[in-house]
Amino acid sequence: MSWHAQIPKAAQKYLQHNRLDEVECVIADLPGIARGKAVPAGKWEKQTHFHLPNSIFFQTITGDWGEAAGPDGFLEPDMVLKPDLSTVTAAPWANDGTLQVIHDAYDQKGTPVPFAPRNVLRRVIDLYKARGWTPVIAPEMEFYLVARNVDPAKAITPMMGRTGRPAAGRQAYSMSAVDDYGPVIDDIYEFAEIQGFEIDGIAQEGGAGQLEINLRHGDPIKLADEVFFFKRLIREAALKHDCFATFMAKPIAGEPGSAMHVHHSILDADGNNIFTGPQGGETDAFFHFIGGLQEHMPSVIAVIAPYVNSYRRYVRDHAAPINLEWGRDNRTTGIRIPVSVPAARRVENRLAGMDCNPYLCIAASLACGYLGLTHEIRPDKRWHGDAYEAEDEIPQGLYAALELFDAATEMHNILGPDFARVYSIVKRAEYDEFLQVISPWEREHLLLNV
Incomplete structure (x- = not known):
């Protein structure tokens, strides 16, 4: 053929x-x-x-x-x-x-390379399949359109809109704000259509020049492929209009960070959502999945928040969760249950940053849920009210996150021991590189004062 x-x-x-x-x-x-x-x-x-x-x-x-x-x-x-x-x-x-x-x-013997990200995700999906389950996910991608920045010493600034003014912040869901950089969005739509990708919606987020693109739910590998392709697609569309698209978790000080929220549901062999029972109620599996996220997410924060900049996004009262609480239709919780009909019941992981590798992020999130399902982990009580009042449950930096990752041997068995070994070594090498750089803050406050 x-x-x-x-x-x-x-x-x-x-x-x-x-x-x-x-x-x-x-x-x-x-x-x-x-x-x-x-x-x-x-x-x-x-x-x-x-x-x-x-x-x-x-x-x-x-x-x-x-x-x-x-x-x-x-x-x-x-x-x-x-x-x-x-x-x-x-x-x-x-x-x-x-x-x-x-x-x-x-x-060269035909064995999948264990630290290739697509193979890591496939390994996790195969564990689900062995139980007769099919994971379904839907990613939400947040990113910024910013002015060209060719000098790393200069702060990143919002792009210039068609009005001749920089993109404004605090304009979440504003159609006028979206229109201000309409030519870039038009090319995103056109490129996506040519590439065969279905966009579920584009919205202005809370940051200056910050957008969110939602993708239709489906197979985890297919959706990870699309996020991988979309990052390049969006960058190319931005460059056509003399601006940059950035997927940094926190590119602009004082503005919200960019997340990649991941919605999960699991189907049985008959195509039924295992989170929903015959009468439309929530099942034990639904709560076990949440319990797995709560118990095991700390050990994979280093995967879903992979850079030193990632931890600048986790700011109290600033559009990113800093907890592992779960709640219904509550965007202050790290684990949110969106409003849906019973057949579409799903669990949203709001902790991942858009700077993540989509294959590894989805694999890590599904791995947490898998351990919850197989070990029948019960979650904490549902959180009512503002979860920013809860205790901080996110590691305060990449080094602390890697310490948790290295100790999580059960998670290593799910993602692959050789992947865990390589990932930790590479991320620690990056962290050591970061420590060799002297920041403007250090020069400003330490040079003459200490």
Whole structure:
């Protein structure tokens, strides 16, 4: 069968109107950056795989390396990367006809590479499948459109809107605010349509130039792929209009941070939501899933809040939860139960930052719920009222979060022990890099005062 017949309909339609010039063969590394190769179309049609060194998973966000290669040393053996044709999508911003395709990573014996993020998520989903369960998730993506910033020493500022004024904050859900950067949003919509992605809605959030895009619920791997693609799509749309899109958890001081809220539900073998009973009531499984999030989420905060900047988002009374309480239709709780009909009953994890790797974030969140389901963990009592009055339950920084992650051996068995080893080494290398940088605050307050 021709590969053309195996790719999504949106990609087939793109090829009807564009001569294929190049194929971008990509895979997400630990930070979620697209790594890979651009291959001429004629060559790609003849190849069944390509190679990259496994060291791409040992690289920090700065481009340095963690000493995570294992006992054989830093030999950088080649991985075998095989295309998943169900992920083929256009790169509509390219000058010539270009497709993108996500690949899966295997070692040379055909075993999935355990620290490849897509494989980590698949490992967790397979645990659910072994129990006869199918996880369903829906992500919400928050991000900022900001003015171009080419000097790291300068503060990030909101983008200039069509009115000629900088985007304003505290305008949540304002249609006028959305219209102010309508040309960027128009291109986001156009690129998404060409790529075959369904946007459930776009809204202005509380920050200056901050937007939220909701995606339709579905298969966790498919949705993680879409978030991975969307980050690039949104950046490209912003660049067309002389601004940047940023997914930093806290890019602007005094403004709300950007989250990636994840909604979860679980289906049984008959396609029924296990969170809802025959009469429409809440089941034990529903409460066990919540209990798993409450008990195990601290151990994976280092995964869903992966950078030093991530912890600047967790600010009391500032649009991000700092607790593990659960509540009904309560956005101050870390775990929220949205309003829904019984068949769509779901649990929302509001703790993850948009700076996360979507594969790893979804895997970690589902892993917490899985442990709750299998160990029948009961949650605390539902929180009533403002949960910012509850105790802080989030680690105060990346180092503290990594300490909890390293001690969570049960979680390591779910996500994969080799992944846990590599992830900790790479994140600690990043933290050491951060400690070598002297901040403006230190120069201002310590230089002459201590």
